[in-house]
Amino acid sequence: MASMKPHILVVDDTPDNLFLMQSLLEDKYDVRTAASGPEALELVRTNAPDLILLDIMMPGMDGHEVLRRLRLNAKTAAIPVIFLTSLNSVEEEQTGFDLGAADYIAKPISPPIVLARVHAHLERSGNARRLQALSDKLSRYLAPQVVQSLFDGSRDAEIRTQRKKLTVFFSDIKDFTASTAKWQPEEIRFLLNSYFSEMSRIAYDHGGTIDKFIGDAMMVFFGDPETRGVKEDALACVRMALAMQRRMAELQVLWRELGSDKSFEVRMGINTGYCDVGNFGSDLRMDYTIIGAEVNLAARLQQAADPGGILMSRETQSLVRDEILSVEQQPLIAKGFPEPVKAYLVEADAMASSRKVFQWERLGMRVLVDLDRLPEAERAAAARELRQMADQLH
Known part of the structure; x- marks a missing residue:
């Protein structure tokens, strides 16, 4: 059985120092040792430790160079490193901290100081990993942008809304309930989950904020909590919709290759306008979302779209017309809107490029x-x- 103790790597070119550090730490920690910088990097590559105690003055590759290489690798950049050194000038310490060292322990070492600082840094890095794990879990339930803004302090968990011009996207699967009535639950679960996984990845890649899934429907908006400007947000949304329809056609091919004779088609609607966006709800339970007539219009456009098609409003079309081809449709009679609504069908040719x-x-x-x-x-x-x-x- 693998050790559950925190894993520490001690790097020093002096055998007596390695023996002393291992004897001091091995009761509480899983300790490995390396006598040179290259050996240390190889050990880290094969089994990354929770903490590294690193001598600076070593022949060939000194501790500073070891730390530089650790920080250049995304897999090892976050490992805390404590320098063990007899060099105690302010300039030397500043060099180490600039490289990303977590702390310094002066030689000759004091066992109580070593134990206290090792414990403190392991606890700190453990807390950081737990926070990251929590952030990853929350981002499965909330939009990643919202989770990030909560963790970095730019957004508070309080009831607050604002008026912003957003681009809103709705999609659903045409006749999903009727089409799947005779399917097995396992087939529905597989196709729907793989569909949502692919669409979510595309939304995230284009900078969209995934608001919610409603049965087989999906709602995404652009412009909050991050925005690139109203025009760029609208362009990103339409490009996302195009990418989703391309991927949908590819998924149908892949599903057939996997032996499934089941499939479905998706219709999409896009609108740009002023919405109320923020936290709605109560002191006990809040929902970060958007509301307003412009949200409803995006939903109506989606309902009016043909399977495999994308309908956008006049407002969105005016923002993207220089880069997105579209054809004006007959005005729509949309529920909740007293006047007919102008709608534009995104050209099918716009979806033909970038096949995967x-x-x-x-x-x-x-x-x-x-x-x-x-x-x-x-x-x-x-x-x-x-x-x-x-x-x-x-």
Whole structure:
């Protein structure tokens, strides 16, 4: 069974110092030792410790260089490092702190100081990991942007709203209830979860704030808590919708390849306008969301869209028309709106670029290429294999 003790790496080129530190720490911690910088980096690569006690003055690669390399690697950048050194000048300490050292312990060492500082830094880094884990869990229930703003202090957990011009997106699956009435629950769960996972990733990549899932529907908005400007927010939203429809077509191919004969089509609506955005609810339970007539209009556009289509309002179209092709539709009679609503269909050609899944199928031949799953480093080899197959056909 693996040790549950915190894991400490001690790095020093003097055997007596390594023996002393291991003897001092091994009752409470899982201690490993390294006699050089390269050996330490290799040990960290294979099994990252919770804390490193690092000598500065070592031949070949000194402690400063070891710390530089640790901080350049995303997997090791957060490991706390305490320097063990007989160098005690202010300049020397400043150099270490600038590199990212957590602390200094002067030689000759004092065992009580070593134990106290090791304990303090392990507890601090443990708290940081727990906070990060909590943040990761919360971001599964709240928009990641909202979680980040709560943790960095830019947003408070209090009932407060503001008026902002946002771009609002709605999507749903056409005739989902009727289409899935005879499906097995496992099939519904698999397709719906994989669909939402892919759409959520696309929304996040484009900077959208995922408001909620309502059955088979999805609501996303742009412009809060972060904004790039009203026009750029609108462009990001339409580009997100295009990416979602492209991915939806690719998912249908992949689902068939996995042996499923079930599928569905998605319709989408987009509108830009002033909304109330913020925390709504009570002192005990709040919901970060948006409300207003402009939100309702996005939902009405989505309901009026054809399967596989994207309808946007006149306001959104005026913001994106220089970069997004669209065709004006017959004005919509929308529930809750006294006047007919102008609507624009995003051109299908705008969705044809940037394909990620290619499939060729005929009697005796079936080829499927999914660029999202094919690593960049392997694409050249895959291209050679396709050319070899083509040569064999001749």
